[in-house]
Amino acid sequence: MTDNLLTVTGLAVDYTSRTGTTHAVRGVDFAVPRGAIVAIVGESGSGKSTISQSLVRSLADGGTIVAGSIEFDGRDLVRLPERALRDIRGAEIGFVPQDPSNSLNPLLRVGEQIAETLRLHKKLSRADAAAEAVRILDEVGIPDAAARAGQYPHELSGGMKQRVLIGIAWACTPKLVIADEPTSALDVTVQRHVLDRLELLAREHGTSVLLVTHDLAVAADRADQIIVMQRGLVVETGTAAEVLGSPKHEYTRELVAAAPGLSSERLAARAVAVASDTLTLGFVPRDAAVAPNILEVEHLTKTFVLKSGGVATSFTAADDVSFEIPRGSTFSIVGESGSGKTTTARMVARITTADSGSIRFDGDDITTRSGDALRQLRRRIQVVYQNPFGSLDPTMSVTRIVTEPLRAFRVGTRTQRTETARALLDAVRLDPDLAERRPTQLSGGQRQRVAIARALALGPELLVLDEPVSALDVSVQEQILQLLVDLQAEFGLSYLFISHDLGVIRQVSDHIAVMRLGRMIEQGPARIVMGSPTEPYTRELLDAIPGRRRA
Amino acid sequence: MRILRQPGIVVSVVIVLFTLAVMLWPSLFATHDPYEGVAVDRLQGPNGTYFFGTDNLGRDLYSRVVHGAFLSLASAGAAVLVGVVVGAVVGLLSGFVGGRFDFVVMRFVDVLIAVPSILLALIVVAGLGFGPWSVALGVGLGATGSFTRIMRSQVVRVRNEEYVEAARTLGVRWPSILFSHILPNSARPVVAYAALELGTAILAVSALSFLGFGAQPPEPEWGSLVSAGRDFVSTAWWLSVIPGIVILVIVLAVNRLARAIGENR
Numbered sequence: 001m002t003d004n005l006l007t008v009t010g011l012a013v014d015y016t017s018r019t020g021t022t023h024a025v026r027g028v029d030f031a032v033p034r035g036a037i038v039a040i041v042g043e044s045g046s047g048k049s050t051i052s053q054s055l056v057r058s059l060a061d062g063g064t065i066v067a068g069s070i071e072f073d074g075r076d077l078v079r080l081p082e083r084a085l086r087d088i089r090g091a092e093i094g095f096v097p098q099d100p101s102n103s104l105n106p107l108l109r110v111g112e113q114i115a116e117t118l119r120l121h122k123k124l125s126r127a128d129a130a131a132e133a134v135r136i137l138d139e140v141g142i143p144d145a146a147a148r149a150g151q152y153p154h155e156l157s158g159g160m161k162q163r164v165l166i167g168i169a170w171a172c173t174p175k176l177v178i179a180d181e182p183t184s185a186l187d188v189t190v191q192r193h194v195l196d197r198l199e200l201l202a203r204e205h206g207t208s209v210l211l212v213t214h215d216l217a218v219a220a221d222r223a224d225q226i227i228v229m230q231r232g233l234v235v236e237t238g239t240a241a242e243v244l245g246s247p248k249h250e251y252t253r254e255l256v257a258a259a260p261g262l263s264s265e266r267l268a269a270r271a272v273a274v275a276s277d278t279l280t281l282g283f284v285p286r287d288a289a290v291a292p293n294i295l296e297v298e299h300l301t302k303t304f305v306l307k308s309g310g311v312a313t314s315f316t317a318a319d320d321v322s323f324e325i326p327r328g329s330t331f332s333i334v335g336e337s338g339s340g341k342t343t344t345a346r347m348v349a350r351i352t353t354a355d356s357g358s359i360r361f362d363g364d365d366i367t368t369r370s371g372d373a374l375r376q377l378r379r380r381i382q383v384v385y386q387n388p389f390g391s392l393d394p395t396m397s398v399t400r401i402v403t404e405p406l407r408a409f410r411v412g413t414r415t416q417r418t419e420t421a422r423a424l425l426d427a428v429r430l431d432p433d434l435a436e437r438r439p440t441q442l443s444g445g446q447r448q449r450v451a452i453a454r455a456l457a458l459g460p461e462l463l464v465l466d467e468p469v470s471a472l473d474v475s476v477q478e479q480i481l482q483l484l485v486d487l488q489a490e491f492g493l494s495y496l497f498i499s500h501d502l503g504v505i506r507q508v509s510d511h512i513a514v515m516r517l518g519r520m521i522e523q524g525p526a527r528i529v530m531g532s533p534t535e536p537y538t539r540e541l542l543d544a545i546p547g548r549r550r551a
Numbered sequence: 552m553r554i555l556r557q558p559g560i561v562v563s564v565v566i567v568l569f570t571l572a573v574m575l576w577p578s579l580f581a582t583h584d585p586y587e588g589v590a591v592d593r594l595q596g597p598n599g600t601y602f603f604g605t606d607n608l609g610r611d612l613y614s615r616v617v618h619g620a621f622l623s624l625a626s627a628g629a630a631v632l633v634g635v636v637v638g639a640v641v642g643l644l645s646g647f648v649g650g651r652f653d654f655v656v657m658r659f660v661d662v663l664i665a666v667p668s669i670l671l672a673l674i675v676v677a678g679l680g681f682g683p684w685s686v687a688l689g690v691g692l693g694a695t696g697s698f699t700r701i702m703r704s705q706v707v708r709v710r711n712e713e714y715v716e717a718a719r720t721l722g723v724r725w726p727s728i729l730f731s732h733i734l735p736n737s738a739r740p741v742v743a744y745a746a747l748e749l750g751t752a753i754l755a756v757s758a759l760s761f762l763g764f765g766a767q768p769p770e771p772e773w774g775s776l777v778s779a780g781r782d783f784v785s786t787a788w789w790l791s792v793i794p795g796i797v798i799l800v801i802v803l804a805v806n807r808l809a810r811a812i813g814e815n816r
Binding site for chain 2: 349351375376378379382383385387390391392393394395396404405407408409451454458
């Protein structure tokens with residue numbers, strides 16, 4: 001008898017819909033040894049989540065296992081009757097879902113949600129189950145567990161909820177826990193604590209864990225073995241050290257190179273092309289005398305008033321924020337959700353108006369600019385949004401999207417604009433054949449390129465990039481960051497770069513500022529902030545970057 | 552072809568296309584003069600010469616139904632057009648401007664929807680005088696409320712989309728945003744509802760004509776044909792029943808297609 005708890009052989013899964021059949025998983029073999037943590041790594045569409053769902057036979061609509069076997073502790077889960085499977089789910093196989101906010105019942109107290117599993121599978125009495133639930137909450141690291149057990153999910157933070165879900169997964173001391181992107185929705189520092197807890201539980205209880213993640217660095221930190229998937233196939237399997245140290249498959253090499261946590265240098269601009277007249281159709285000729293700093297922000301403050309149930313509470317999103325961006329450089333703001341980094345960026349881009357403080361752009365005060373003066377300013381400051389699925393109008397073609405700023409300022413003739421669109425698409429390394437497509441027919445990376453091309457159309461001097469790569473797969477992230485660095489060299493752009501991910505920030509920044517609870521707590525040249533941070537919070541952020549254990 | 556697997560849709564398409572042809576070129580389909588009757592042949596049941604039978608003046612019912620198609624369907628179409636155009640414009644402005652204007656407009660719409668649409672149409676007809684086109688206007692205004700609501704809810708959704716804000720930061724002016732982003736992204740549910748509303752409008756127009764507010768004799772119109780046959784139901788059932796069946800079949804076909812449009816979004 002082997003010591004493998006789970007052996008998957010020749011697994012194939014198809015999704016059938018009205019538009020046809022997709023082969024999501026095409027013959028996959030792997031094994032999970034007892035007590036080991038195995039990570040499945042892959043980008044969106046690689047079939048990694050499909051595998052995790054097929055293990056407990058809870059595939060999305062239209063999904064069917066068409067071939068293969070899943071041997072779990074001596075039983076084949078593919079052929080087991082549904083009734084027998086029900087006893088295995090929860091009791092022998094625990095499941096930690098991706099999104100903690102949608103996975104708990106909002107109407108039940110969290111203690112009760114754990115106790116429910118215990119009563120169902122372990123047949124504990126009501127009182128015993130409740131006591132055991134408190135013990136479990138304590139074990140997953142929730143402070144004051146007895147009180148928390150009586151709270152509802154909305155009273156807990158994202159990290160807490162994910163701990164509760166980990167508690168539910170481990171409640172019946174299962175043999176295997178499947179964790180599908182358990183921390184992707186969480187902030188980095190929280191992510192680390194949650195993963196620590198998950199690893200600790202696995203080691204203490206000798207549970208096998210199948211960790212599904214898009215983040216190679218997370219896998220590198222936590223897993224004994226790594227399985228790399230691409231387009232429904234396993235391309236590489238091995239111990240974490242093997243896969244990262246000497247990746248055999250080309251795709252794995254790409255992933256390792258692209259993982260922001262694993263590489264540390266600022267990207268260098270590659271050879272740049274000379275901008276043609278066609279491309280610069282919408283550009284404004286710049287004055288010779290220019291201020292050394294493209295942007296100077298002083299004492300910027302923004303307070304939001306939240307009204308709930310007639311009670312107004314105010315919340316200071318940005319509190320006395322000051323910084324400056326030297327022309328042609330990248331200034332990055334890093335912080336977790338709620339730190340005020342996006343609010344600051346939106347004030348700079350003049351989307352929201354500051355309560356107090358001043359914003360000077362190229363020497364001119366733009367804090368209160370409005371009307372046509374503000375509209376003219378848009379030619380010089382452009383914004384690229386986080387979500388390329390939301391920032392492009394789905395009814396427009398790529399050409400129309402890219403030429404929209406030109407039309408808004410009545411630049412050129414229709415033919416000229418179409419030519420400029422082609423030149424811009426070329427500048428962002430996008431196939432001109434895509435020019436007549438609509439955004440829905442493009443991938444995330446392609447859409448973000450379209451958004452960047454649109455932002456470039458008027459020849460801006462400052463680009464505000466609000467988490468421009470967070471919605472993208474790692475290998476695509478890398479390409480977009482490289483593109484941004486190249487464009488910066490080509491057009492002498494200045495960037496205000498917003499991200500929660502220090503790994504990404506490190507690749508593009510000249511200066512870094514750390515924000516927390518609306519305040520800028522530390523700022524300085526990238527090398528100094530990354531190398532010798534003075535604030536303990538910055539150190540914590542740096543330590544939380546996945547992949548540092550092996551880097 | 553996926554559509555061929557749904558026979559209901561195929562049949563509906565055929566019916567609607569045939570009806571359109573009849574409506575546009577009635578003389579190609581009619582077998583007799585719709586106004587001149589042959590007195591000897593009066594009140595004949597459906598037979599080889601008179602497919603739908605004849606009325607009390609010996610006029611061919613089939614030819615009258617064929618010639619009535621234009622008035623019945625065109626006024627129903629006009630009604631929907633009025634509803635869509637007025638509703639879309641008001642909804643677009645209301646959702647876009649927002650604030651107090653939006654509040655006042657929407658309360659007015661609430662009142663409009665609370666009044667039975669047939670009553671609303673009657674008021675309009677009473678004001679404008681009898682005739683198929685005032686019936687169309689009345690029915691159309693009655694439908695305006697729902698169109699306004701749908702349009703407004705779409706506009707409120709779309710105006711908060713990120714691409715609208717993005718257009719703003721690109722320096723696009725508001726009127727331009729309204730027509731290039733908000734309108735195209737809001738129109739779809741309105742179009743789907745308009746298709747559904749067409750069936751309702753055909754019924755409403757026929758109902759008003761039945762009551763005598765629409766086309767006046769001897770002008771053939773489906774609702775008034777049903778009404779004219781009322782006096783002979785016991786002796787000549789076909790006079791009311793056949794135009795009724797025609798209305799029924801066409802409304803069903805239109806509704807089936809409207810549902811298909813709504814599903815394929």
